[in-house]
Amino acid sequence: MERIYFDNAATTPLDPKVLESMMPYLTEKFGNPSSIYSYGRESRLAIENARKSVAKILNAHPAEIFFTSGGTESSNTAISAAVRDLGCTHIITSPLEHHATLHTVEHLHKTGEASVSYVELLPDGHIDLEDLKHKLAGSAEKTIVSLMHANNEIGNMLDIHAVGELCKLYGAYFHSDTVQTVGHFPFDLRNTPVHFVTGAGHKFHGPKGVGLLYINENVKINPFIHGGSQERNMRAGTENLYGIVGFARALELATAGFEEEGAYIKGIKVYMMEQLKKNVKGIAFNGDALGRSLYTVLSVSFPKTEKSEMLLFNLDINHICASGGSACTSGAEQGSHVIRAINNNPNQVTVRFSFSKHNTKDEVDYLVEKLKEMI
Ligand SMILES: Cc1ncc(COP(=O)(O)O)c(C=O)c1O
Known part of the structure; x- marks a missing residue:
């Protein structure tokens, strides 16, 4: 796959x-x-x-x-x-x-x-x-x-x-x-x-x-x-x-494609926000996701449960690459210094999804289906 x-x-x-x-x-x-x-x-x-x-x-x-x-x-x-x-x-x-x-x-x-x-x-x-x-x-x-x-x-x-x-x-x-x-x-x-x-x-x-x-x-x-x-x-x-x-x-x-690609990628981000809100209980978005924000990045917090703690691992098993914050070598338990600084809630698991012109809404749909199974 x-x-x-x-x-x-x-x-x-x-x-x-x-x-x-x-x-x-x-x-x-x-x-x-x-x-x-x-x-x-x-x-x-x-x-x-x-x-x-x-x-x-x-x-x-x-x-x-x-x-x-x-x-x-x-x-x-x-x-x-x-x-x-x-x-x-x-x-x-x-x-x-x-x-x-x-x-x-x-x-x-x-x-x-x-x-x-x-x-x-x-x-x-x-x-x-x-x-x-x-x-x-x-x-x-x-x-x-x-x-x-x-x-x-x-x-x-x-x-x-x-x-x-x-x-x-x-x-x-x-x-x-x-x-x-x-x-x-x-x-x-x-x-x-x-x-x-x-x-x-x-x-x-x-x-x-x-x-x-x-x-x-x-x-x-x-x-x-x-x-x-x-x-x-x-x-x-x-x-x-x-x-x-x-x-x-x-x-x-990249410069030649800014406008068109930026609008397309923003569409993917907004679509993912909508689909996650509709389908996954208790999620929150970090930062100013729909305001002054990169169109390429969406940071999502999930309520911490035994299942959600295994989220990145289970995403990987399902061939979905996402990140637990910045590419951090020290393992998940240390968490992200950014998430800690903006929101010191230990009862959340945070995943960063970040997009390019190659992503599609079908991929978002697949992700959301898998998340429903995982959580
Ligand atoms: C905001 C920011 N600054 C700096 C870097 C480091 O860039 P590089 O890995 O090319 O040294 C990265 C990438 O990981 C980044 O996202």
């Missing part, structure tokens, strides 16, 4: 058209981009064309785009650089951030390089902007704010402009983890008050192991990996040539 894949916030399948664009660089066009002969020049050109294309789509300057190994490296780099190179000694973040942010922040706190404040949350899981303002106003130290554009577990979306304006007002740097929104929503970075944003190719049908760090042109940081002169002396090491080519192609394809 075919698997049903409802875990697209964890990763997405590679688009065959993206693979096609990468293939020449996995085979005959193998030159090292730093080599001066024709093979090398061809590879260099492919990378710089990818950078130009990505910059154009995000309305940034190509010099502001750095290719990395993914969202994790990009967020590590931005936050650490703000502390080490830009003089920030205070970090304001939230308890809902991805571990790529939270563990970086905790490390900088532990080493004594920065103090940390966690912004308050509203009952629907959104960031309390009044509290952010209050914390910024009360911060005598140089501050970096790190708040994600969209939460990967509950889907809530931040008003990135409002936060950026607050940071501007109080002279703070602003990093936003945009891993769940790049490739899913339009960006206009030239007109967005943000210093660092991130991206990961595998969240929008591109390859794994390649990502993006945007650094606003007015921000100057030191190299984040030392060695050769790649990525304009900022990130040494022979480039992930085919990954970078694939990243740009995936972003081009």
